[in-house]
Amino acid sequence: MKTFLIPASLLVLCVAAASANAAPGTVLRNDKLYSQPSAASKQAGSVAKGASVNILAKQGGWLRVTSGKSTGWIRLLSVRAGAGGLGGAGLGDVVGAATTRSDPSRVVAVAGLRGLNDEDLKQARFNGAELAKLNTWQATPAQARGFAAQAGLKTADVAALPAPQPAQTSSPWGDN
Amino acid sequence: MKLKLMVLAISLVSFSGAAAAFDFGKLLEEGINQELNKGRQTQPARDASQSAAPQPKSKIDAGQLGFALFGDYSPEEETRIGRQIAGNLLGAVPLVRDDKLQRYVNLVGDWVAQQSGRKDITWHFGVLDTEDINAFAAPGGYIFVTKGLYQRLNNEAELAGVLAHEIAHVTLKHHLKVLKQSSLIGALGQAASHKAKDSDQVVQNLIGNGAEIMARGLDKNAEFEADRVGIVFAARAGYDPWGLPDVLQDLAGLPAKDSRTSLLYKTHPHPADRLAALGEAVDGHLDAVQGKDLPGRFYHLR
Incomplete structure (x- = not known):
């Protein structure tokens, strides 16, 4: 049984590795490709918003991608994974039609599982017993600090990010 | 109940007009305080099962919540x-x-x-x-x-x-x-x-x-x-x-x-x-x- 399981899991790994090699992605904003996962490295090309890329590898905040004849590292946040194109920003209907926000009772059961919906939440009655259960798991700040220290987590001095320019792209996902 | 509806009706009116809201503010606050205090009396043992916070400390004047609509x-x-x-x-x-x-x-x-x-x-x-x-x-x-x-x-x-x-x-x-x-x-x-x-x-x-x-x-x-x-x-x-x-x-x-x-x-x-x-x-x-x-x-x- 064990000897069978090992090749089976290897096969799974190979399949996963192969699909990772060919993972499609879409460029979300005009950006540069670098020769290394660092903005200090040599520029290896550039990609335009909407371009298709193949994602080859990931390292920290960087993805190694091929786009046409260029291969290089691009910022993780400049690419979306998956074959959905620009998604909410561009091809709204491809994905937008499926996750309709007009009719919460319309349950699209692709996964065979029913998600939470408006009605579940609207009808919900206060459950004091569950809330009391929640309280029993609460961590004190000292306990949380100790747990962080166990894993060598140290606070880092990171400045707040600047707020963006007012013009955001409109989204067919609604502005609710 | 009637009072509640009336208070809320006034609040809606005042909500829709900024100038009117200013004039009605005090009246509205009093009305809502009254309403909220009444509601509170029906729930005297609200926090009884809550062990986390000591009861006297967590006691809140319900009127404050009414005021919170504005502050x-x-x-x-x-x-x-x-x-x-x-x-x-x-x-x-x-x-x-x-x-x-x-x-x-x-x-x-x-x-x-x-x-x-x-x-x-x-x-x-x-x-x-x-x-x-x-x-x-x-x-x-x-x-x-x-x-x-x-x-x-x-x-x-x-x-x-x-x-x-x-x-x-x-x-x-x-x-x-x-x-x-x-x-x-x-x-x-x-x-x-x-x-x-x-x-x-x-x-x-x-x-x-x-x-x-x-x-x-x-x-x-x-x-x-x-x-x-x-x-x-x-x-x-x-x-x-x-x-x-x-x-x-x-x-x-x-x-x-x-x-x-x-x-x-x-x-x-x-x-x-x-x-x-x-x-x-x-x-x-x-x-x-x-x-x-x-x-x-x-x-x-x-």
Whole structure:
């Protein structure tokens, strides 16, 4: 049984590795490709918003991608994974039609599982017993600090990010 | 009842006109105080089962809550509101019965929350027993992640990123702002609300049906802001800041027709839009951050 399981899991790994090699992605904003996962490295090309890329590898905040004849590292946040194109920003209907926000009772059961919906939440009655259960798991700040220290987590001095320019792209996902 | 409707009718009128609201302010405040105090008398043992806060200290003049329609909510009021919303949400979906999991999420969550700068609230974290893929925040530091989302996570940095986004909603008081805008109108429609054991009827009247406020969602810019602020909280806690982006990448790759994400997409911009907005804000600002992702310590849920 064990000897069978090992090749089976290897096969799974190979399949996963192969699909990772060919993972499609879409460029979300005009950006540069670098020769290394660092903005200090040599520029290896550039990609335009909407371009298709193949994602080859990931390292920290960087993805190694091929786009046409260029291969290089691009910022993780400049690419979306998956074959959905620009998604909410561009091809709204491809994905937008499926996750309709007009009719919460319309349950699209692709996964065979029913998600939470408006009605579940609207009808919900206060459950004091569950809330009391929640309280029993609460961590004190000292306990949380100790747990962080166990894993060598140290606070880092990171400045707040600047707020963006007012013009955001409109989204067919609604502005609710 | 008649008085309540009359008070609320006046409040609606005054709400629609800024000048009129000024004139009616005092009258309205008195009326609402009276209403709220009356409501309070029907719920004398509200906090009896709550062991966390000592009863005399947590006692709040219900009138304050009425005033909060016009002023700022105090931390106590915020907690009261959040407690009611959290209790209602738990009425729709229970917590996963796994002490180790829940304790782990609280330890990680509280550490991230300590980087938020808000020290006036007690944070609570819970994993909800549903395959739905989502996370929720209620005022006062009540944060929930669904089992469906938790099971997609690969390491502690991703958990920290998700929790940090929700923590940011709390510290930025996003839901309180929505509540304030809609509370008067909502209260009118809620003249007859459910009564349940331990429920805070005064607050229930403010928040509307059940945990409906959780399904209403926030402005998309509030979501972008929570991503932007949350990623920094996670980085300050010592985590790899790419945890939240990695989760968004994963969600972006999910099939669109998936009932597990329908509520998520009703209340949040598409992950691709969130990645794009976050990318604009982050640019090279986090290049120097070296955090941990701790895959080995991540608690795997079967």
